[in-house]
Amino acid sequence: MATIQEVDDRIPVTILTGFLGAGKTTLVNHVLTADHGQKIAVIVNEYGEIGIDNQLIEGADEEIIEMNNGCICCTVRGDLIRILTELMQAKLGHGDPRKGGFDRILIETTGLADPAPVAQTFFVDETIADFYRLDAIVTVVDAKHAGQHLDEGHEAQEQVAFADVILLNKTDLVAETDLVQLEQRLLAMNPAAKQYRTQQSKIDITHILGIEAFDLATKLEIDPGFLEEEDHDHDDDVASLYFRETRPLDIDKVNRFLSDWLQDHGTDTFRYKGVLQIKDVDNRVVFQGIHMLFSSYADRAWKSNETPLSEFVIIGRNLDETWFREQFAGCVAS
Numbered sequence: 420m421a422t423i424q425e426v427d428d429r430i431p432v433t434i435l436t437g438f439l440g441a442g443k444t445t446l447v448n449h450v451l452t453a454d455h456g457q458k459i460a461v462i463v464n465e466y467g468e469i470g471i472d473n474q475l476i477e478g479a480d481e482e483i484i485e486m487n488n489g490c491i492c493c494t495v496r497g498d499l500i501r502i503l504t505e506l507m508q509a510k511l512g513h514g515d516p517r518k519g520g521f522d523r524i525l526i527e528t529t530g531l532a533d534p535a536p537v538a539q540t541f542f543v544d545e546t547i548a549d550f551y552r553l554d555a556i557v558t559v560v561d562a563k564h565a566g567q568h569l570d571e572g573h574e575a576q577e578q579v580a581f582a583d584v585i586l587l588n589k590t591d592l593v594a595e596t597d598l599v600q601l602e603q604r605l606l607a608m609n610p611a612a613k614q615y616r617t618q619q620s621k622i623d624i625t626h627i628l629g630i631e632a633f634d635l636a637t638k639l640e641i642d643p644g645f646l647e648e649e650d651h652d653h654d655d656d657v658a659s660l661y662f663r664e665t666r667p668l669d670i671d672k673v674n675r676f677l678s679d680w681l682q683d684h685g686t687d688t689f690r691y692k693g694v695l696q697i698k699d700v701d702n703r704v705v706f707q708g709i710h711m712l713f714s715s716y717a718d719r720a721w722k723s724n725e726t727p728l729s730e731f732v733i734i735g736r737n738l739d740e741t742w743f744r745e746q747f748a749g750c751v752a753s
């Protein structure tokens with residue numbers, strides 16, 4: 420007798436992970452601007468007290484929800500459940516109707532997040548599990564810096580181990596032989612994940628959304644304790660600093676003091692980024708860096724409802740806060 424398979428009409432969720440600066444926000448922007456006709460609610464969790472990513476996401480109509488007061492995989496899991504519940508209620512017509520028009524959810528985790536506890540949320544919380552289906556964990560890997568990140572920290576390793584899809588990004592920065600070696604290393608760490616090479620996180624979105632790739636049994640093989648609540652550690656040495664300045668800055672001074680710092684501390688300085696107000700520049704200036712590589716560009720004009728100012732976040736080990744505050748204050752344009 421033929422069996423009739425039930426249609427799973429739960430809302431699909433994609434968890435987007437990858438180490439600091441790998442290209443997650445670039446991928447979110449690619450997904451939100453691609454022509455696919457789907458309505459995607461994006462939940463963005465950033466490490467550090469202030470989020471810069473929400474300012475860098477170009478989504479027009481989509482619902483973008485920020486979670487900045489901690490790491491999604493530990494302290495703010497309660498927040499994630501609350502946000503998912505609110506979205507569910509909106510979708511069911513019991514909440515804010517402006518928030519209910521989505522077909523799927525994309526969660527961008529911090530670069531330091533372990534994806535396992537985030538994925539766990541979709542299995543251990545009954546209400547969430549009844550309404551949402553974890554579609555896939557997509558991990559973006561920075562081809563230029565992955566070697567160091569995988570050698571040094573368990574977060575980067577977990578992100579690869581738990582991936583259903585790996586985007587080997589920034590292939591423009593690495594020689595072919597190094598790429599092949601890295602692909603072999605990733606394959607050995609996670610033979611089940613599909614790997615794609617990308618630049619600027621550009622991928623046909625049918626390879627990452629709606630792929631029904633997350634398989635609980637496989638994840639339990641990797642981590643038998645996957646469904647159990649457990650504490651996990653982060654690298655306690657990693658910290659973040661946040662700077663804010665309302666007076667216009669001199670971009671040359673910013674470049675100079677950061678270059679000075681990076682000469683000796685590039686390896687330990689994982690990520691820095693900000694939106695800056697630069698003297699004599701009408702547009703806001705986006706500043707982005709990963710270890711020794713950084714660049715800035717004039718972005719869109721400030722909106723009429725925005726007060727021009729500079730916000731800058733830096734994440735790394737052994738950051739000298741006093742020195743940074745002095746240097747940053749010294750960048751005010753004369």
Ligand SMILES: Nc1nc2c(ncn2[C@@H]2O[C@H](COP(=O)(O)OP(=O)(O)OP(=O)(O)O)[C@@H](O)[C@H]2O)c(=O)[nH]1
Pocket residue numbers: 437438439440441442443444445446472529530588589590591592617618619620690707708
């Ligand atoms: N050369 C090169 N740069 C890239 C590529 N993809 C992204 N970038 C740049 O890398 C930087 C970091 O990209 P993001 O998308 O912000 O990375 P992220 O993973 O969201 O970073 P965090 O949220 O801070 O962890 C940006 O300056 C991007 O423009 C690529 O394929 N090649």
